[in-house]
Amino acid sequence: DIVMTQSPLSLSVTPGEPASISCRSSQSLLHSNGYNYLDWYLQKPGQSPQIVIYLGSKRASGVPDRFSGSGSGTDFTLKISRVEAEDVGVYYCMQALQTPPFTFGPGTKVDIK
Amino acid sequence: EVQLVESGGGLVQPGGSLRLSCAASGFTFSSYEMKWVRQAPGKGLEWVSYISSSGSIIHYADSVKGRFTISRDNAQNSLYLLLNSLRAEDTAFYYCATVPTYYQDSRGYRVFDSWGQGTLVTVSS
Numbered sequence: 375d376i377v378m379t380q381s382p383l384s385l386s387v388t389p390g391e392p393a394s395i396s397c398r399s400s401q402s403l404l405h406s407n408g409y410n411y412l413d414w415y416l417q418k419p420g421q422s423p424q425i426v427i428y429l430g431s432k433r434a435s436g437v438p439d440r441f442s443g444s445g446s447g448t449d450f451t452l453k454i455s456r457v458e459a460e461d462v463g464v465y466y467c468m469q470a471l472q473t474p475p476f477t478f479g480p481g482t483k484v485d486i487k
Numbered sequence: 488e489v490q491l492v493e494s495g496g497g498l499v500q501p502g503g504s505l506r507l508s509c510a511a512s513g514f515t516f517s518s519y520e521m522k523w524v525r526q527a528p529g530k531g532l533e534w535v536s537y538i539s540s541s542g543s544i545i546h547y548a549d550s551v552k553g554r555f556t557i558s559r560d561n562a563q564n565s566l567y568l569l570l571n572s573l574r575a576e577d578t579a580f581y582y583c584a585t586v587p588t589y590y591q592d593s594r595g596y597r598v599f600d601s602w603g604q605g606t607l608v609t610v611s612s
Contacts, residue, residue, distance in 0.1 A: 413587055413600075415532075422582055422605055423532065428598040429589060435597070466532055470587055474546040476522060476534040 376401050376469045380479035387457040388487045395482045397450045397467035411471035414452045418463040489513040489601045496606030509566040509583030517561035520586035523568050525579035573610045580605040
């Protein structure tokens, strides 16, 4: 099974400042179609997870353009260019290449300073 | 509006059983693969079970294999999870969710992904 790791596990950010979360997979997530099967989810406090980035770098519908995803193979990054209060929560990366199982990273908790 | 609504959670004694239900609306349920994901209080996300759109292919996490049974009724737009031989470590919020489906339209790549609000299962004597 593919194992997902994330760093850091927690992040405290000043509003308006950037934030960056790293995700690493134990195997390449690059599909033969050229896309990386790596999704990012945000779970806001008291809510269910919502997809933010899919296929490594594509923003889901309704997601602000301050969110961006990058990376390929085994190393990926989620960046928030200017953090806002509504961005707080736990961010999970999930591999979607070899499923099932659907394996998630441990999560990165983002809060506001 | 796309909706997934779970029900059936509650307090159960160790060794007991529960049946979770997930009612889908706002999309063609029979076309989508589905999964159950759980989250112990204060912990991360753990995949539990998967079922194909027709119900013919099923998978379980090792932690629940032999104890949990996933099923679906496409005519009723419903997904189910039968939990048997429950243990304290099964205590969690249980979410039903679509398997992320990537597709292309005239504007490029899209994703269809939806999660329910979760139902809490507490296993305690």
